[in-house]
Each structure stands twice: as C-alpha cells, then as structure tokens.
Amino acid sequence: MRRRSFLTFSDVVVSNLKRRPFRSFCLISLVAVLAFVLFGGSLITCSLINGTDGLAKRLGADILIVPKGYDKMVEGILLRGEPSTFYMSADWIGKISQIEGVRSVSPHLFVASLSAECCSVPIQLIGFDQKTDFIVTPWLRTSLPGELGDDEIVIGGSVSGKVGSELMFFDRGYRIAAKMENTGTGFDSSVFMTMKAARRAAGDYVSMGGTFSPPEESISSVVVLIEEGFTAVGMTRKINSTFGYGKSGIVVVPTRTIIGSVSGGLRAMTAFTVILVVILWVLSVLVLTIVFSVTLNERKQEFGILRSLGITRKKLIALVFLESGAISFTGAAAGVFLSALLVFPFRTYIQETIGMPYMQPSFEKMLAIAAASLILSFATGPLASLFSSSKMGNSDAYVVIRDGGL
Amino acid sequence: MILEAREIKKQYHRDNILFSAVNDVSLSIGEGEFVCIVGRSGSGKSTLLNILAGLLTPTSGSVSFEGREYGGMNDGELSRLRNTRLGYIMQGHNVLSNFTVLQNVLLPHIFFKRDDDPTDRALSLLEQVGLRPLASQYPSSLSGGELHRVSIARALLMSPGLLIADEPTGDLDEETVSEIMGLFAGIVSKGTAVLMVTHNSDAASYADRMYTMQSGRLSEM
Ligand SMILES: Nc1ncnc2c1ncn2[C@@H]1O[C@H](COP(=O)(O)OP(=O)(O)O)[C@@H](O)[C@H]1O
Numbered sequence: 139m140r141r142r143s144f145l146t147f148s149d150v151v152v153s154n155l156k157r158r159p160f161r162s163f164c165l166i167s168l169v170a171v172l173a174f175v176l177f178g179g180s181l182i183t184c185s186l187i188n189g190t191d192g193l194a195k196r197l198g199a200d201i202l203i204v205p206k207g208y209d210k211m212v213e214g215i216l217l218r219g220e221p222s223t224f225y226m227s228a229d230w231i232g233k234i235s236q237i238e239g240v241r242s243v244s245p246h247l248f249v250a251s252l253s254a255e256c257c258s259v260p261i262q263l264i265g266f267d268q269k270t271d272f273i274v275t276p277w278l279r280t281s282l283p284g285e286l287g288d289d290e291i292v293i294g295g296s297v298s299g300k301v302g303s304e305l306m307f308f309d310r311g312y313r314i315a316a317k318m319e320n321t322g323t324g325f326d327s328s329v330f331m332t333m334k335a336a337r338r339a340a341g342d343y344v345s346m347g348g349t350f351s352p353p354e355e356s357i358s359s360v361v362v363l364i365e366e367g368f369t370a371v372g373m374t375r376k377i378n379s380t381f382g383y384g385k386s387g388i389v390v391v392p393t394r395t396i397i398g399s400v401s402g403g404l405r406a407m408t409a410f411t412v413i414l415v416v417i418l419w420v421l422s423v424l425v426l427t428i429v430f431s432v433t434l435n436e437r438k439q440e441f442g443i444l445r446s447l448g449i450t451r452k453k454l455i456a457l458v459f460l461e462s463g464a465i466s467f468t469g470a471a472a473g474v475f476l477s478a479l480l481v482f483p484f485r486t487y488i489q490e491t492i493g494m495p496y497m498q499p500s501f502e503k504m505l506a507i508a509a510a511s512l513i514l515s516f517a518t519g520p521l522a523s524l525f526s527s528s529k530m531g532n533s534d535a536y537v538v539i540r541d542g543g544l
Numbered sequence: 545m546i547l548e549a550r551e552i553k554k555q556y557h558r559d560n561i562l563f564s565a566v567n568d569v570s571l572s573i574g575e576g577e578f579v580c581i582v583g584r585s586g587s588g589k590s591t592l593l594n595i596l597a598g599l600l601t602p603t604s605g606s607v608s609f610e611g612r613e614y615g616g617m618n619d620g621e622l623s624r625l626r627n628t629r630l631g632y633i634m635q636g637h638n639v640l641s642n643f644t645v646l647q648n649v650l651l652p653h654i655f656f657k658r659d660d661d662p663t664d665r666a667l668s669l670l671e672q673v674g675l676r677p678l679a680s681q682y683p684s685s686l687s688g689g690e691l692h693r694v695s696i697a698r699a700l701l702m703s704p705g706l707l708i709a710d711e712p713t714g715d716l717d718e719e720t721v722s723e724i725m726g727l728f729a730g731i732v733s734k735g736t737a738v739l740m741v742t743h744n745s746d747a748a749s750y751a752d753r754m755y756t757m758q759s760g761r762l763s764e765m
C-alpha cells in the first residue's frame with residue numbers, strides 16, 4: 139500500500155469550504171431547503187395523484203345512494219374513513235335493483251365506534267352483505283375461508299391488527315378473519331362485519347348509553363354497479379326521476395362527482411408545489427451565482443498563486459466546480475434525507491391533514507423521485523459557477539496579481 | 545541557455561493611451577546563473593517576470609525555456625513547465641492561509657498525476673530554509689520573513705532549473721534580508737539558476753549580473 143500523501147486535490151476543495159464555514163453552511167442549507175421541498179413536495183403530490191388515480195375503480199361502485207342530506211358525509215366516509223351514522227329503509231335495495239341498467243346492488247350499514255375504553259379504535263364499522271358484495275371481496279389480502287361469522291371482522295389495510303387476533307368494539311371482541319389491501323380510500327381505515335353483527339353493534343352502542351339507534355331493517359347506503367352501455371350520470375337521473383327528485387328521501391351520488399371535488403383540490407396543490415419548487419430552484423441558482431462571483435473577486439490572489447505553481451486552467455476551473463458541486467451535493471443529500479425522514483413516518487398524519495386519498499408510489503418510483511430531486515438540487519451548484527468560471531477562463535491577466543502594496 | 549527572451553513588449557491602455565509596461569526587453573539566463581533586477585516601483589519588473597514565467601502573453605516578442613518557445617505551447621504544457629522546471633515566487637505573500645506550512649510546500653505536487661510521496665523532500669526543504677519545526681503551523685502564526693521562506697521551499701519542491709523571485713526580500717528587516725539572500729546564494733551554488741527582483745543593496749555582491757529597469761526598459765549595470 140502506498141502511503142497516503144499529506145495533500146490531495148480533494149483536500150484543497152474541502153479546505154476551501156472549511157475556510158468559510160458560515161458561508162458554506164448557509165449555501166448548503168439553501169440547497170437543502172430546495173431538496174427538502176422538492177422531494178417532499180413531489181412525493182406527497184405523487185401519492186395524492188396515485189391515491190386519486192383510478193379512485194372510482196378502487197371504490198368499486200359507480201353510484202352511491204344515501205339518505206337525503208348525507209351526501210357530504212359520504213365523501214368523508216369514502217375518502218377519509220370519517221366515522222358517521224345515518225340510516226334509511228332497507229326497501230331501497232329491492233327498489234333500486236329493479237331499475238333497468240343496474241347490474242348489482244349491495245347494502246352497507248354504518249356504525250361509528252367510540253374512542254372510549256370499550257373500543258380498540260374509533261373507527262367506522264361497516265356492515266356488508268357478503269352475498270351481494272363487490273366492494274370488500276376484491277381487496278382481500280387473504281381470501282376468507284367461507285362465510286364470515288357474526289363475531290368476525292375484515293379490517294382495512296391501515297387498521298392495525300393481525301389476522302387471528304381480536305379487536306374490541308362496545309365491549310365485544312371480534313376475531314380478525316381477513317385484512318384488505320390498501321385502496322387509498324376511507325375503506326383502509328374501516329372495519330367490515332356482517333349486517334347482523336353491525337346491527338348488533340349498534341344495539342350495543344345504545345345499551346352503553348348511546349342515543350342513536352338504527353331502526354329495524356334499516357341500512358345506511360346502497361352501492362350500485364351499472365350495466366355496460368349506461369352512464370353513471372344517466373343512471374343517477376333515471377333513479378331520481380323514478381322516485382321523484384327531492385321527495386324520495388334519498389340522494390343519488392355518482393362516485394365520479396366525489397372524485398371531481400378531490401382532483402380540483404389536487405390540481406391546486408400540484409400547481410402550488412410546482413410554483414414553489416420553481417421559485418426555490420431559480421432563487422438557489424441566483425443566490426449561489428451571486429455568492430460565487432463575489433468570492434471569485436476575493437479569490438483572485440489565491441487563483442494567481444495556484445496558477446504560478448503550475449495548476450492548469452482546466453484544473454482551476456475544475457476546482458471551482460468541485461467546490462460548488464460539493465456544496466450543492468451535500469445540501470441536496472441532506473435535504474432529501476431529512477425529507478424522507480419526515481414524509482415516511484408521518485404519512486398517516488399528512489394524509490389526515492390533507493384529507494385526500496393518499497397512496498405512496500411503488501418503491502422504484504419513490505427511488506426515481508429521490509434521484510430526480512437529488513440531481514435537480516445538485517445541479518444548482520455547478521450551474522451557478524458556470525458564470526464565474528467563464529469569467530475566469532478567458533483571461534490570464536485575471537489571475538495574475540497586480541502589485542498593490544502586498 | 546535556460547531562459548531566453550527576445551524583444552519583449554507588453555502594452556496596456558491607460559486613460560485610452562497605449563503605453564508599454566515592458567518595452568523591447570531581451571534577456572538570457574544561463575544554467576546556474578544568479579541574475580538580479582533592480583528598479584523603481586512601476587517600472588515594469590513584475591510584468592516582465594509574469595511574461596518570463598509564461599503567465600502573461602507579451603504583446604510582441606518571444607520567450608523560450610530550455611529551448612522551447614512559449615508561443616508553441618498550450619496551457620497544459622506551459623503549466624507543467626511552471627510546475628516542474630520553473631519555480632516562480634510572485635510578489636507579496638503568496639502562502640495560502642488555509643493550509644499548513646508543510647501543505648503549502650506540497651501544493652505543486654498535486655496539480656499533475658504523480659505516484660511518489662513528496663513529504664520527505666518537502667520536510668528536508670523546510671529544514672534547509674530553517675522552518676522544519678514550523679511544518680504543521682498555519683501561516684497566520686508566521687512572520688513576514690518566514691512566509692517568504694515558505695514560498696522559497698515550495699518553489700524548490702519540484703527541483704526546477706530556474707527560480708524566478710519577485711521581491712522576496714521586500715518589507716523585511718536587514719538581518720532577515722541577508723538571511724534570505726544567503727539562502728538564494730546557496731540555491732545557486734547547488735546549480736539552480738535564479739532571477740530575482742530586489743531592492744537590496746547587497747544583491748550586487750551575490751549576483752553574476754545586475755540589471756536595472758526603467759520605464760519598461762532593461763539595461764545591464
Ligand atoms: N493589467 C494591467 N493593466 C494596465 N496596466 C498595468 C497592468 N499591469 C501592470 N500595469 C502597469 O504597468 C506598469 C508596470 O507595473 P509592474 O510591472 O507591476 O511594475 P513593478 O513591478 O516594477 O512595480 C505600472 O504602471 C502598472 O500600473
């Protein structure tokens with residue numbers, strides 16, 4: 139092994155950065171902020187786009203029918219899993235399925251669990267009919283062995299609990315029979331049980347002092363799939379006219395309207411992120427350019443000395459680029475790292491705060507986003523020293539010291 | 545001849561009028577010679593040395609080092625020449641403050657790909673200029689004379705054939721000046737040619753030849 143010499147070219151780079159620790163720290167921080175926003179913003183935006191994309195497909199229904207006045211709440215349940223409780227007559231299942239163009243109908247019964255001691259988690263309990271269901275079954279991670287018992291539940295992808303273990307709702311234990319995949323909808327934080335079990339849970343709730351109980355033979359909503367050749371909007375109009383719009387006591391909601399309200403917010407957010415990132419990027423390049431060209435003047439003498447000792451013009455320019463590159467790379471890496479440190483553990487919190495369907499992209503895609511953020515932030519450094527290096531390159535007089543009283 | 549300059553002229557604009565900072569200078573230095581230039585401030589000495597070191601291109605005239613014309617060399621070749629064959633000590637303090645004394649002396653070694661370790665040579669050069677105990681100090685703790693000696697050791701690291709020094713005795717006390725002059729005399733005695741700009745009156749007693757510079761013109765004394 140060769141003995142490591144006392145000095146290498148990279149030592150010169152590092153030493154120059156250490157010489158002005160405050161300056162280096164500020165510039166690194168600036169690039170770090172850029173990388174932080176770039177990676178964090180892109181990842182969150184991507185997760186939201188991912189969550190909204192094909193949301194209709196993942197919701198699994200074309201049309202939802204709920205009691206009049208509750209259409210806003212449905213959005214909360216479907217998108218965010220916000221617990222709520224409302225009821226209508228079970229007769230509607232039959233009435234809707236009669237209509238031409240309706241392929242399948244399945245009822246849901248909502249019961250909100252409490253954050254009190256009786257329940258493991260405050261969550262939306264959803265009674266579903268396993269025979270007609272087309273919402274839960276396609277998302278099961280492990281198939282159900284057979285019919286779901288009344289003391290068994292299926293939990294959403296982000297509800298914590300292992301298959302085989304128990305959760306408590308209103309002092310009653312339920313065995314987890316299956317777990318669903320993440321769908322990026324409110325179903326992820328919902329618990330599904332048989333209609334009978336849900337009705338019993340509502341009764342448990344009342345016997346514990348709850349005030350609101352579903353009438354016998356009631357349901358909360360009907361999810362509808364339509365036949366090919368019919369549109370959701372057309373079917374909505376048809377159902378409304380069949381039962382008398384406004385008088386029927388129900389609201390018909392095409393799932394796409396819910397998604398529409400989501401993607402409007404998403405567009406605004408994406409635009410905001412893009413603008414913020416562009417401003418930060420331009421600002422970084424600008425600030426770095428100014429700082430580098432100011433220090434270039436200070437460094438005339440230093441460069442003159444290096445030239446007198448035989449450094450080539452190319453290597454001198456390489457030195458300038460390496461220094462700026464080291465600054466922007468350190469900043470970029472730190473920013474992406476810190477961003478990842480925040481965005482990953484707090485994703486549930488972010489999701490709740492934004493209140494939109496949120497689904498992290500695949501690992502490969504996240505890696506690509508990280509790489510792109512790293513490269514874009516890193517590029518600010520070399521780009522900013524383009525200006526000063528071009529000033530340096532064309533004249534030698536520039537690096538030769540004039541004798542002022544040194 | 546190690547260095548040969550023919551009819552060098554360097555013109556600058558001053559208040560829109562062309563003037564010659566260096567005017568028609570010819571100079572030859574043989575191997576192992578000790579040549580000194582004296583002259584008032586502003587007479588063009590530093591400009592001439594920058595041209596002789598290949599850092600500045602003359603308006604007209606030619607310079608050749610060990611038989612090779614500067615005009616025919618590219619930046620890489622000229623830089624390598626300055627790095628290995630021609631030690632140039634610029635005017636003023638030219639020690640980099642963010643490196644130790646030893647690191648400063650090692651600097652010329654890193655500008656081209658090299659496989660040897662120059663540390664021992666650097667340390668023995670520091671010994672030679674009497675700075676061995678200060679090797680790991682930073683320049684801020686050194687006196688003016690010590691800083692000059694660091695640049696001398698550094699210029700010698702790659703064993704050049706010619707050492708060009710621009711006022712290496714400037715702003716120093718008399719005792720330190722004669723120390724430094726003695727140092728250069730020692731370098732010459734080991735076979736390295738020296739071209740030096742100085743205001744020191746003792747220079748004449750060391751130099752093989754003396755020149756004086758006046759308004760860009762060089763004449764032998
Ligand atoms: N790059 C330059 N542009 C214009 N004038 C210059 C430049 N460099 C030197 N000069 C002028 O040339 C003259 C000689 O300068 P210099 O060689 O530094 O003198 P000395 O080293 O003898 O003091 C001075 O008048 C100086 O102002």
Ligand SMILES: [Mg+2]
Pocket residue numbers: 541586589590591635710
């Ligand atoms: Mg001078």
